[in-house]
Amino acid sequence: MSYHSEETLLGAATLSAKVFVFGIDTMEPRLLSEWMSDGTLPTFASLRESATWGDVINPPRRFSGASWPNFYTGFGPGRHGQYARVMFDERNYQLGGYRPDHDNVPAFWLRESWSEKQIAVINMPYAPLHEGLSGLQLVDWGVHDNHDRAIQAWPNAMLHEVLSRFGGDPVGNCEIADRSFLEFGEFRDRLIRRVRAKSEMICHYLESRQWDLFISVLDETHCVGHQTWHIFDPTHPFYDREVANTLGNPIKDVYVAIDDALASVMKFIGDNGTLVVISSHGMGPAPAGEQVFDNILRRIEGVAAIRGMGAITAVSRVLRATPDWAQKLLKPAREGFSARVTEKFLEGDRAERHYFAIPTGDLNSGVRINLAGRESQGRVHPGEHHDAVASHLIEELHQLRDGGTGKPLVARVVPSEEIDFTGYAGSTPDFIVEWAEKSPKWIESPTVGRIEPVYIRGRTGDHRMDGIFFCCGPATDPGELETPVHLEDFAPTIARMMSLPIGETDGTPIDAIL
Ligand SMILES: [Zn+2]
Ligand SMILES: [Zn+2]
Numbered sequence: 001m002s003y004h005s006e007e008t009l010l011g012a013a014t015l016s017a018k019v020f021v022f023g024i025d026t027m028e029p030r031l032l033s034e035w036m037s038d039g040t041l042p043t044f045a046s047l048r049e050s051a052t053w054g055d056v057i058n059p060p061r062r063f064s065g066a067s068w069p070n071f072y073t074g075f076g077p078g079r080h081g082q083y084a085r086v087m088f089d090e091r092n093y094q095l096g097g098y099r100p101d102h103d104n105v106p107a108f109w110l111r112e113s114w115s116e117k118q119i120a121v122i123n124m125p126y127a128p129l130h131e132g133l134s135g136l137q138l139v140d141w142g143v144h145d146n147h148d149r150a151i152q153a154w155p156n157a158m159l160h161e162v163l164s165r166f167g168g169d170p171v172g173n174c175e176i177a178d179r180s181f182l183e184f185g186e187f188r189d190r191l192i193r194r195v196r197a198k199s200e201m202i203c204h205y206l207e208s209r210q211w212d213l214f215i216s217v218l219d220e221t222h223c224v225g226h227q228t229w230h231i232f233d234p235t236h237p238f239y240d241r242e243v244a245n246t247l248g249n250p251i252k253d254v255y256v257a258i259d260d261a262l263a264s265v266m267k268f269i270g271d272n273g274t275l276v277v278i279s280s281h282g283m284g285p286a287p288a289g290e291q292v293f294d295n296i297l298r299r300i301e302g303v304a305a306i307r308g309m310g311a312i313t314a315v316s317r318v319l320r321a322t323p324d325w326a327q328k329l330l331k332p333a334r335e336g337f338s339a340r341v342t343e344k345f346l347e348g349d350r351a352e353r354h355y356f357a358i359p360t361g362d363l364n365s366g367v368r369i370n371l372a373g374r375e376s377q378g379r380v381h382p383g384e385h386h387d388a389v390a391s392h393l394i395e396e397l398h399q400l401r402d403g404g405t406g407k408p409l410v411a412r413v414v415p416s417e418e419i420d421f422t423g424y425a426g427s428t429p430d431f432i433v434e435w436a437e438k439s440p441k442w443i444e445s446p447t448v449g450r451i452e453p454v455y456i457r458g459r460t461g462d463h464r465m466d467g468i469f470f471c472c473g474p475a476t477d478p479g480e481l482e483t484p485v486h487l488e489d490f491a492p493t494i495a496r497m498m499s500l501p502i503g504e505t506d507g508t509p510i511d512a513i514l
Contacts, residue, residue, distance in 0.1 A: 017120075017206060017210075017211040017212075017213065017214035017268070017269060017273055018211065018212050018213065018272065018273055018274065018497075018498065019212070019213045019214070019273070019274045019276065019494055019497050019498060020206070020211075020213075020214045020215075020265070020268075020269050020273060020274070020275050020276070021213075021214070021215040021216070021276045021277075021278065021490075021494070022216060022218075022262060022265060022275065022276070022277045022278075023068075023071075023124070023215065023216065023217035023218070023277075023278050023279075023280065024217070024218050024219075024221055024258060024277070024278070024279045024280075025068070025125055025144065025145075025217055025218065025219035025221060025222045025279075025280055026064070026219065026221050026222035026225055026279070026280065026281060026282065026283050026463065027221040027255065027258070027279035027282070027283075027467075027468075028221075028225065028279075028282040028283040028284065028464065029055070029279065029282050029466055029467065029468040030282070031251065031252075031255065031283075032044060032255070032279070032468060035252065035255060036048055040252060040255070040256060040259075041255060041256065041259040042259065042263075043259045043260070043262045043263040043266070044259055044262065044277075044470075047262070047277065047470050047472065048470065049478060050472055050478050051275075051277075051470035051471055051472045051476065051478060052470070052471050052472075052476040052477060052478065052479060052480075052481060052512055052513050053468065053469060053470040053471070053479075053480055053481065054468070054469060054480055054481030054482075054483070054484060054485060055466060055467070055468060055481075055484035055485070056278060056279070056280065056281070056466065056467030056468060056469050056484065056485055056486070056487060057465065057466060057467075057484040057485075057486060058070075058280075058281050058465040058466070058467070058486075058487065059076070059420075059465075064280075064281050064463035064465065065082055065125075065126065065145065066080075066082050067280040067281050067467070067487050068124060068125040068126050068127070068217070068280055068487075069082040069103070069126050069127075070486070070487040070488045070506075071278070071280065071487040071488070071490055071491070072107045072108065072109075072124055072126075072127050072491075073103065073105045073106070073107060073108060073488075073491070074108045074488050074490075074491025074492060074502065074505035074506065074507050075105055075488060075505060075506045076488060076506045078420065078506075079104060079105050079506065080103055080104050080105050081103075081104045082126060087358075087427070088358045088366075088368060088427045088429075089427060090368075090374065090375055090376070090427040091376060092376075093348065093350040093351045093375070093376075093377075094348075095348070095358070095359070103127075103128060106130070107121075107124075107127055107130065108491035108494070108495065108502060108505070109121070109133070109213060109215075110130055110133070111501075111502060111503060112501070112503070113500055113501050114500055115134055116134060117134060117135070117212040117213060117498070117500070118134060118135045118209060118210065118211050118212045118213075119133060119134065119135040119211070119212060119213045119214075119215075120135045120136050120137070120205055120206075120211055120213070120214045120215065120216075121133070121135075121136075121137045121138070121215045121216075122137075122138045122141075122198075122201065122202060122205065122215070122216040122217070123138060123139070123140065123141060123142075123143055123198070123216060123217050123218075123219070124139075124215060124217055125143065125144070125145045125217060125219065126145060126147070127139070129152040129153070129154055130154065131154050131156075132154070133154055135211070136153070136154060136155065136158055136205065137153065137154045138151075138152075138153050138158065138162060138201075139151065139152040139153065140152065141162060141166075141169065141198075141201075142168075142169035142170070142171060142194050142197070142198070143219055144174060144219045144222040144223050145219070145222075151163075162201065165201075165204070166197050166200065166201050167197070169194065170190045170193045170194050170197065171187070171190045171191055171194050171220075171223065174187070174191075174223035174226070174227055175226070175227070175457035175458060175459070176227075176457070176458050177455065177456065177457055177458040178458065179227070179458060181243055181246075181247070184227075184228060184231065184243075184247060184250065185247055187224075187227065187228075187250070188224065188228070188247070188250035188253055188254065191220040191223055191224055191250075191254050191257075192220075192253060192254060192257045194220055195218060195220050195254065195257040195258055195260075195261050196257065196260075196261070198216070198218055198261065199218075199260070199261035199264050199265065200264075202216045202261075202264075202265050203264055203265060203267075203268060206265065206268040207268065212498060213494065213498060216265075218258060218261060220254050220257070220258070221251075221254060221255065221258060221279075221283075222283075224250050224251050224254040225251060225283035225461040226283070226286075226457075226458070226459045226460075226461050226462065227458050227459065227460070227461070228250040228251055228460070228461070229251070229283070229284075229285055229286065229460040229461025230285075230460035230461075231243060231244055231247055231249065231250060231251075232244060232249040232250075232251060232252070233285055235285070235439075236285055236439055236460060237288075237404075237439055237440070237441045237453060238455070238460055262277065272474055273473065274471065274472065274473030274474065274475075274476075274497055274513075275470075275471065275472045275473065276469065276470070276471050276490070276494070276513075277469060277470040277471075278467065278468075278469040278470075278487075278490070279467040279468050279469070280467050280487060281463055281464060281465050281466060281467045282463070282464035282465070282466050282467060283461050283462070283463060283464055284461065284462065284463075284464045285439045285460070285461060285462070286439060286455060286459050286460050286461055286462035287363055287435035287436075287439065287462065288439045288440055288443065288453030288454070288455070289365065289400070289409050289410070289433075289435045289440070289443060290359070290363075290364070290365050290435060290462070291453065291454050291455060291456045291459075292443065292451050292452075292453065292454050293357045293359075293365040293433070294348075294356060294357035295451060296397075296400065296443065296448055296451060297353075297355060297356060297357055297367065297393075298353075299447065299448040299449065299451075300393060300396045300397075300447055300448060301353060301354050301355065303349075303352075303353055350368075350370065351370070351375070351376075351377040352377075352379075353370055353379065354369070354370055354379055354380050354389055355367055355368060355369045355370060355380070355389070355393060355430075356368055356370065358429045360429060360432060363434060363435055363462070363463070363464070363465075364432045364433060364434050364435065365432070365433045365435070366428075366429025366430075366431070366432055366433075367393070367429055367430055367431040367432075367433065368427070368429050368430055369386065369389065369390065369430045371386065371430075390430075390431075393431075394413045394431070396445065396447055396448075397410045397413055397433060398410055398413070399445040399446065399447065400443055400444070400445045400448070401440075401443070401444055401445060402436075402440035402441065402442075402443070403440060403441050403442035403443060403444045403450060404440060404441030404442070405440075405441075407436065408436060409435065409436055409440060409443060410433055410434070410435065410436065411434040411435060411436045412433075412434040413431050413432070413433050413434075414431065414432045414433075414434065415430070415431055416428050416429055416430050416431065416432065419432060439453060439460070440453060441453075467487075469485065471510075471513040473497070473513065475513065475514055476512075476513050481510075481512055485510050486507060486508075487507075488505060488506045488507035489507035489508050489509065489510050490507065490510075491505050491507055492505050492507045492508065492509040493507070493509045493510045493513065493514065495509075496509050496514050497514065
């Protein structure tokens with residue numbers, strides 16, 4: 001196999017990394033495939049010709065935030081403990097964020113016998129800084145999932161170098177509801193600038209020495225997918241033909257920037273180097289049911305809505321129809337408003353209810369029953385009362401319809417006994433509600449009436465659980481793998497590529513690329 005030939009994009013440059021991992025957070029495989037085929041993404045298209053490639057799958061009903069920890073620890077969530085962004089604490093009815101300031105298990109590159117190796121890790125989502133790595137690590141420079149962490153680097157002097165050479169994050173927090181038309185264009189341009197800055201940064205450090213393992217992750221695909229899905233998807237309730245005609249497709253523009261970045265870094269992989277390109281998981285239209293789920297549960301139980309929720313829907317609708325100059329003027333007000341509603345939701349009045357929503361993210365929602373004897377102020381008694389409440393709730397959830405099409409909104413209600421929550425760091429939901437794929441125009445049922453979709457934090461796109469990978473190296477043959485791989489398979493695979501011991505993992509080495 002000769003992916004290093006002149007016809008391909010890999011340069012004949014000197015070897016800079018024995019194993020180079022180019023991670024992309026949340027790049028949708030279906031879009032990638034379409035744009036590889038129509039010539040939009042020439043580097044990926046050429047890579048597909050010369051690489052072993054295949055699907056990456058993540059367990060269903062898990063939070064997408066578990067995917068990179070699966071990759072970098074080599075274990076599933078049962079061991080590393082990262083399930084959900086927001087978790088419920090049954091002692092006080094509060095929702096709190098999971099903050100991975102340390103890991104239950106360390107990254108695979110920190111295992112015994114790896115300490116002599118030259119290893120670089122740039123922007124691995126969720127991974128904490130490990131001081132003392134023989135190489136370098138940059139944590140959270142311009143990333144989507146920063147968990148309010150500051151930018152950190154090892155060696156510490158690297159931080160100054162990064163900031164003086166590449167500046168600060170040109171994007172900042174991407175999760176803004178009701179961006180104006182102009183703001184969407186600016187957002188897209190800033191994301192592209194960030195991809196370019198990261199690409200330069202990666203090339204700079206790749207060149208700086210001979211690496212045994214170099215891992216970098218780009219995540220602008222994640223931001224643009226969440227925030228601009230409705231701009232190109234004509235089936236989305238927020239789609240606006242005029243905006244689409246003028247702005248084009250910001251997701252495509254960012255994917256093109258990633259394609260360019262890949263072309264730049266591939267020049268630094270020498271003849272014996274192995275390149276692994278991985279998208280952790282994908283993106284699709286956001287299920288509107290998740291964002292208003294607690295309100296749906298309130299209406300089923302017959303308790304009053306969170307004050308402000310109806311108003312935010314109305315304000316959002318008006319804002320989308322106002323001219324740009326007016327949207328700019330209203331920006332501070334609408335951001336403050338949206339933050340207050342989120343705050344209210346997080347505080348909640350859960351102790352007074354029969355059941356409430358626990359956000360599990362992505363395509364699912366969690367329901368927790370306020371069970372007497374388990375919760376400190378439980379309202380539902382175990383046994384007959386519980387069974388009646390639960391079966392009534394499930395029946396009502398199956399009555400929910402997409403108001404536009406009349407199709408059922410809920411695909412399945414899965415009891416938590418069917419889900420492996422081993423090692424989960426919060427109190428688990430009792431049911432997981434799986435939403436049907438598409439975003440409804442509105443949500444309705446005889447009991448809940450009509451509920452307008454609200455895209456909290458502006459997310460019109462949300463996670464899908466399938467990813468994709470490509471691998472090019474001395475031991476690979478071009479072609480598609482029949483069996484999908486898991487993210488935790490890469491730790492033992494990379495260990496074998498580097499002829500290093502790995503010890504216990506939940507993964508299986510991917511023989512086809514070894
Ligand atoms: Zn996300
Ligand atoms: Zn983002």
